[in-house]
Each structure stands twice: as structure tokens, then as C-alpha cells.
Amino acid sequence: GQNIDQPTEMTATEGAIVQINCTYQTSGFNGLFWYQQHAGEAPTFLSYNVLDGLEEKGRFSSFLSRSKGYSYLLLKELQMKDSASYLCAVMDSNYQLIWGAGTKLIIKP
């Protein structure tokens, strides 16, 4: 079966750095997405990785290792507004997105 695993909840301090991990087992691989979802709102796109390595976009970076079925999202200089759920999703061989349950990130002052 297809499976995406991420931690259910994480807590971090404002100004710090946090890494949210995602491991996956899917039938085929056509890229991995990270989305941010604030409570009560729609998911919004953060990043896309299809090749191994690190993609940096401002305070957010996303890493992929296809051989390990592993990705992480790195958030630097955390702000209170970063409190949200972070969703990992893999596009499988049928170009359908398989979603993880999301990681709820709590930022404390």
C-alpha cells in the first residue's frame, strides 16, 4: 500500500529552527510537495522537490532523498504566524497526490 508518515505535532520557539520530517512509500514517484494549512483554512503550496537535494525559498527549505523515501521541511527564524499544519504529499505513478496526515506546528514565544 501507499503510505506517508509525518509526526503528528511539534513545538518550537519563536526565532528558532525546526525540521519536519516526512517518509513515504508509494507506487512510483513524480515529486514531493509541501503545503501549509492554517487552522480553518485551505492548504497553500510551499515547495516541490523531484530531484535529490535541498531547495531553498526564503526562510523555508525542503530536502529530498529518493533512495531513502525521505523529505524534510526546514523552517528558519520561526515566527508566530508559522503556527500551522504542514502537509507532505507525494505524486505517484498515476500522477495522483498521496497525502500525509500533516504535522501541527506550535510556535511558542
Added chain:
Amino acid sequence: IAGITQAPTSQILAAGRRMTLRCTQDMRHNAMYWYRQDLGLGLRLIHYSNTAGTTGKGEVPDGYSVSRANTDDFPLTLASAVPSQTSVYFCASSDSSAPNTEAFFGQGTRLTVV
């Protein structure tokens, strides 16, 4: 309209009733999707449409139907609602011509079946 719009925003529905959730996008995206999101579970695909006139079943299609008469609209119908269909429903669209294109989501419909 800018982006993708869902209606209604929320609804309380009696079990056994029929309900259609509406979704409209103005981005001319060829692909559209309906997901449900339940606490502790990832987004689960109900139905999808890769282009106007075609639809397909996702992971959890039972009890739901869709149609795609044109590019912009993708309504989701619950023929006879049951309490297990209580969920938050998200419609999304993407330009599926390239796999790296992001999906854009509507604001969601919170449905409670009682």
C-alpha cells in the same frame, strides 16, 4: 471570482438528504479534485477530473458522485447523506500538463450530517 470558490461554506444536513457542493474555478485549469479532510487523516481523494467531460474515482468515492460539464465547474453530490460523511470538503484545481504544478484549493465546505 479570483481562483477557486466553493459553496456553501458550511452546512448542517439531515441524514438521508441529497446535497450538492459547488466548486468553480476561473484559472482555466484542466484538472479538478474533491478531497475530504478528517482529523488525524490526510486529505483523501474522492473524485477527480483530468479534463472537462471526464471523471475518475479516487480513494473514497462511495456515496459521492461528480460531473464535469465544462472547465470551470466541478460539483460534488451526496445522493443520500450519512453521518460518516461529516467532514471538511476541499475542491482543488491544477494545470495537470506538468507534474510539478501546484494545486490550488478552495476555502472548504464544513459539512455536518446529523
